[in-house]
Amino acid sequence: MGQWVYRFGDGSAEGRADMKELLGGKGANLAEMAALGLPVPPGFTITTEVCTYYYDHDRQYPGSLRADVDGTLKAVETSVGAAFGDTDNPLLVSVRSGARVSMPGMMDTVLNLGLNDETVQGLARQSGDDRFAWDSYRRFIQMYGDVVLGVDHHHFEELIEIHKEERGQDLDTELQAEDWKILAGRFKDKVAEVLGHPFPQDVGEQLWGAIGAVFGSWRIDRAKTYRRLHAIPEDWGTAVNVQAMVFGNMGDTSATGVAFTRNPATGEHAIYGEYLINAQGEDVVAGIRTPQHLTKAARENANHAGGNAGPSMEESMPDVFSQLSDVFVRLETHYRDMQDIEFTVQRGKLWMLQTRSGKRTAKAALKIAVDLASEGLIDEKTAVTRVEPAALDQLLHPTLDPDAPRDLLTRGLPASPGAASGSVVFDADEAERRAKAGDRVILCRVETSPEDIHGMHAAEGVLTARGGMTSHAAVVARGMGRPCVSGAGQIRIDAKAGVMTCGGRQIAEGDVITLDGSSGEVFVGEVKTLQPELAGDFATLMRWADTYRRLRVRTNADTPPDSKTAREFGAEGIGLCRTEHMFFDDNRIVAVRQMILADDRAGREEALAKLLPMQRDDFEGIFREMSGLPVTIRLLDPPLHEFLPREDSEFAEVAAAMGVDAKALKDRAEDLSEFNPMLGHRGCRLGITYPEIYEMQARAIFEAAIAVTTGDGDPVEPEIMIPLVATEKELSILRGHVEAVAEAVFREKGTSVPYKVGTMIELPRAAICADRIAGAADFFSFGTNDLTQTTIGISRDDASRFLDPYVKMDIFPQDPFVSLDVDGVGTLVSMGADKGRAVKPDLKIGICGEHGGDPASITFCEGLGLDYVSCSPFRVPIARLAAAQAAIAAEKQG
């Protein structure tokens, strides 16, 4: 261990901004500002290593620490021209915690430390302001008593209230020096009463008490919980910053304020902030007085908007404001990012108390990144790293107008982002009917099933009472870009009665509600929404991202409209076109059911012959939208019973179409039911046992590809994907079938198209045996949804009862269906990719689960060197940006 204490101030510092690990964020930035020559009150940082030492040594400090602190404090005294504990000219200090990342629950700040019954009089004399001195003293006792000594703040507040009542005063500002003096006395008495010993008068004892409190707060429960949830290691520790006090409350030439160098909500390049004259920092936050704008322009805007703001700092303190503006430019230029700043003006002199990168909305992040690059402060590559990919979601969908009034009904899970209003309907058919009639509707269901797809398409948004973030409703809605609130458990839907109830309120069919799929909120009535802007900065940043991206980004799309949307969002092909949704269409489902319930191959082929032209049309539409790009089509995957009738009337309809008895059909349907459909007769197992189904699909694909290619379209390269393969033999048998169909179609049509045959790797066995399977595959697509289900043994549809506690207990750091379980599932993905490429180095490998749109999972895929990710259309931009950031990060590390 080296140096325990780092000094800063007077235009120099021992630390730097890049020493955050040692000095914490705050300390590192104070040092940096001091070194830049900015006016920073002098002080020092006790390093995070002291914290680690403290916990490693049974809460003892390193032997030399006291001497180091004393020595450095002396230097501060010299710099300030005051002495700690001096009764004539006392040095006061602030003590603040400063971890690498800020953390709720940690002890934050003690101000005015160094005051006692004697130094307070020195301060009064030095400042020539009794009220200021006694106010500062009582504030110190109050703050130190609360956060260091553990005397609850309500004790102090109560004493102030009693005093004001006694004196008939309403506001703190009406209290005079004498009042604060009396209160300081009562505060000390209260501390002594609660603790059984007096408030410390020794300033050294005060200082070490505060330092100990900061280190002690590192291990309080709230901080530990936060660290656990945010994966912050226990051994990082916190630093402690001790700094000479400056005062914004020394009269009307003093002030305190906070500022962003750009607007954190919009990204606009204009100073944005507030200040208060004659106040300490805490007063700005406390909201007792209304802070004023920093700039004249902001003040005028506010006045135009009907407010009546007081004079701006630009107007009331033009010199200091001008200095401050210069500092802002200096800091932005130095840090090359928008800064969040705290400052104080003490009797006309500006002091900088903090700077850090400012938090911002997605919209602001985008604009600031693009602007900084345009201004030459950062390069385009850096700009690409400045926007959180997940935040883009907010920009791609309509959002609620933040100023619009609203009437909250309930809250569910934010299952698919965006906002939408419409009339409530409880049935998919009804949704479709009303939508065709021009209504905007919200489909409300207990939960959705594949039979509701057409209704979800017709609706503006989807609300379910049951189901998690990865329920059917959530997954399909995200794919379609429809807002969805799922699992709104307070809602009781009575579809027959045409009404839903929630917390005592009734919503009837036809009533208007509004969903915010980004927050999970449901409102009664219509709430105004704002439309997304996809041109401008968004387009610019995405263009830059694409230049640094290595991973291709495809989309999961099953229909021509979804394909179109995805292509507009930049999709470079389709990575997963599911064919089962096509089977649910009203004018097909009877033929599908006839096929499933047929007794023999001849019966199935008769029904499949009816489906062939419809499937061909589906693929033609998709190929046209994706012309020139690859389209991966997954052959039929779900267990057949998913398509079966449930109602007697439906059985009768199918029976009539087949000319058989409805009872026999019901028996056959019963035979098809499964205990665990996820692990049942589905995927390629259907292709093996009923080859005619896949043969029909392959024929539809080849006929469509030829039709599009020989028409005016760009050439199409269909990639036929066999699902749920567990053994090389399944794939080689089915590949043989597909090739035979291709040969037949090509012979009939007298022409051919290039095509690939590959497989989903979505079972652990497939990943383990990927070397053998690769022999029969032109490509692999990791189906990480099913691979997660099988590897961890969790059914996505059933996990809600324990997944939530599991995440809360940190058994899973995140929902493994949202972000790839790198240790478990990721090991299989890595094994599968390695084994596949060992046999076939040019094997094309992608991922097409929900994880294809998750930034952390995309980073993992970049690390494995996969060729592409595929995600739902509305996540394509997120994936493009995440892929670019992953590539840039990889380049840095490489």
Added chain:
Amino acid sequence: MGQWVYRFGDGSAEGRADMKELLGGKGANLAEMAALGLPVPPGFTITTEVCTYYYDHDRQYPGSLRADVDGTLKAVETSVGAAFGDTDNPLLVSVRSGARVSMPGMMDTVLNLGLNDETVQGLARQSGDDRFAWDSYRRFIQMYGDVVLGVDHHHFEELIEIHKEERGQDLDTELQAEDWKILAGRFKDKVAEVLGHPFPQDVGEQLWGAIGAVFGSWRIDRAKTYRRLHAIPEDWGTAVNVQAMVFGNMGDTSATGVAFTRNPATGEHAIYGEYLINAQGEDVVAGIRTPQHLTKAARENANHAGGNAGPSMEESMPDVFSQLSDVFVRLETHYRDMQDIEFTVQRGKLWMLQTRSGKRTAKAALKIAVDLASEGLIDEKTAVTRVEPAALDQLLHPTLDPDAPRDLLTRGLPASPGAASGSVVFDADEAERRAKAGDRVILCRVETSPEDIHGMHAAEGVLTARGGMTSHAAVVARGMGRPCVSGAGQIRIDAKAGVMTCGGRQIAEGDVITLDGSSGEVFVGEVKTLQPELAGDFATLMRWADTYRRLRVRTNADTPPDSKTAREFGAEGIGLCRTEHMFFDDNRIVAVRQMILADDRAGREEALAKLLPMQRDDFEGIFREMSGLPVTIRLLDPPLHEFLPREDSEFAEVAAAMGVDAKALKDRAEDLSEFNPMLGHRGCRLGITYPEIYEMQARAIFEAAIAVTTGDGDPVEPEIMIPLVATEKELSILRGHVEAVAEAVFREKGTSVPYKVGTMIELPRAAICADRIAGAADFFSFGTNDLTQTTIGISRDDASRFLDPYVKMDIFPQDPFVSLDVDGVGTLVSMGADKGRAVKPDLKIGICGEHGGDPASITFCEGLGLDYVSCSPFRVPIARLAAAQAAIAAEKQG
């Protein structure tokens, strides 16, 4: 490539018995017998490498083959003193295929080759027997025409029938030389008519035709299918044996016969076989004449039994029989195993045509192995390898008396071995009621569920209409040692009407049926059964096996009676004691349901308090049976809804017990239902979300262990097993709970017992992350049932619709629930064991799925160096023997 042709005969041979790969089984044994000096007709073997060459070179023979064959044939001519194709003294040969293992569909034999219109006259002169010569010629034309030229044998049979009708003769034996001569002519005409060219008169053409037919038959479909099913590589090829003919049909001093050196049904050490005077080998098989016994004793036995057998060979040909007996002793001593032998006597001279290890029943295998060891022919270790472990199953259960009459009703899957008769019942409660009243019953269900367990226990056997070899019924029945026929799909059960129908027959409740769980057959009425003998040879062989075994063998047992059975079968502890079956007991299920349906922890704890003493009793009983041995107890595993009521009356009962509304209970039960229960809220997920359940179980275990240990029992070491662990954190949390309970119980009781806490490795993620999980585990037990389900993505309950075609199409070489999928699941087992031991070298590792009783899987476990396997009680002896064989094989390889 070296030598293509290997000569044998005249007391010497170029080949040996251990050259089966090159010479095939038959050729190698002919060479061996010749080299031993036994009387073998001279001949030669064309090697399997010629077959491989033939297929590698577009059906061309190696260039030197013809010269080699010609040369070796010359040597045979010299030895026999006759010449191939010689019109005066023709050499006749047989041509036979001979692969490494015998294979149906392959061309088998052509006899008498070398006869034509001229040599037949030479043969007549040489033998002095016109009828013999012309009979031989027509046989040759018939056989060669059929198997080499492809002229169907019915053509020839028809011509014989016509001729006999014309002559008014009934039997072939009535036909004279002239008849056979006429028929030989007609046969040749028919061949010419069918083929369009005459029957070959050139003996060289005949020979090469036959050789070509043998090689050609290697690739016919039936042989290919057989090889696929038995994993015989295509490139093994077949050999061809060409051998001088000897004739058992040269009058009354000639004969032909087959023999086993010991009784293949019982193992008795006595010559067992048949012979026919004046006949060729095919006549013994054809069954036209009744063969006679070889030994006097056998003939006398037959006569005593009411038969009227002709003189035995021992009586009719005492000299030759004495020679033959000497040969038998010689061969057994040489091969050190019971032999299956073919021989021919030509005019008083004995010729040996074949010897090989004889097939035998399990009972015979056991006796022969033990006898051979007692006789000093083999050592004990070799004896252990001589019995197929799976065959022991036949010996451990009652079997149908092979002589008892029977009336077959239908056939299902042989789901659990053994035979049993009883009255049909359709309901578990009824089964129990009747059994208590002293009836023997067979429980017949569409399929069984955990609620039927008590009925299965009460029944003599179980019959189900649905479900595979690994259905609930099959697994539980095997565990209990009850015979079970599952998936008898022809049966329709109408439990309400109290009747089942099958193929037009009706079986009412109370009617007696008999099950053969080893064959899958179901009989109407009672069929006599034979009881197993577990002492004597069985006990001896098991004792020998135990001395060579390294793997420990434990049992999967949930009750004291099962534990007792398993211990009698040699189990060395319990590897899997499931606790859920205990929950279904009549006087517990209400409390269990109350626990599940409770709204909160307090409600659950109230119900669990009722269960605690009962669980403690369960464990006490099991600990007593297993005293001194380790007992691994798996905490509650299945999803809770498995325990829920299905009938309204049951809901009412639970509601009354809880004092709540039945409707509310039904809603809660509905909430608990899952789409994929296998991947749902079960296993340790229950322990995490409802810690009180596992805490109750842990308490019951510790209290029981202390009660047994402090009583008169041997010390017990409970091993508490946490199921379905996917992450290290789950295990460490639950281990913490168990340890806390242990501490509390030990403190209360003032004493402690040693215990272990470990986990099932039954999810792919657990195997992948086994290194981390090992940190919190004292032992691993691979739950290969669930691991197979998740790794391959197959639900055991649903797989029947495709698993059968999958095995038939060789996608899976075997049902992966029966024999471990070594490539997929096995890789995870291996990875899990390696990673676990890397972190904790003394980690105890076992396997407790159904595979624990499968010999191939046990061999795999031996290869990984696992510590133990655990299997159902009745498979314990199989596992002991398989483990011994695996250890012996490993020692040989090592």
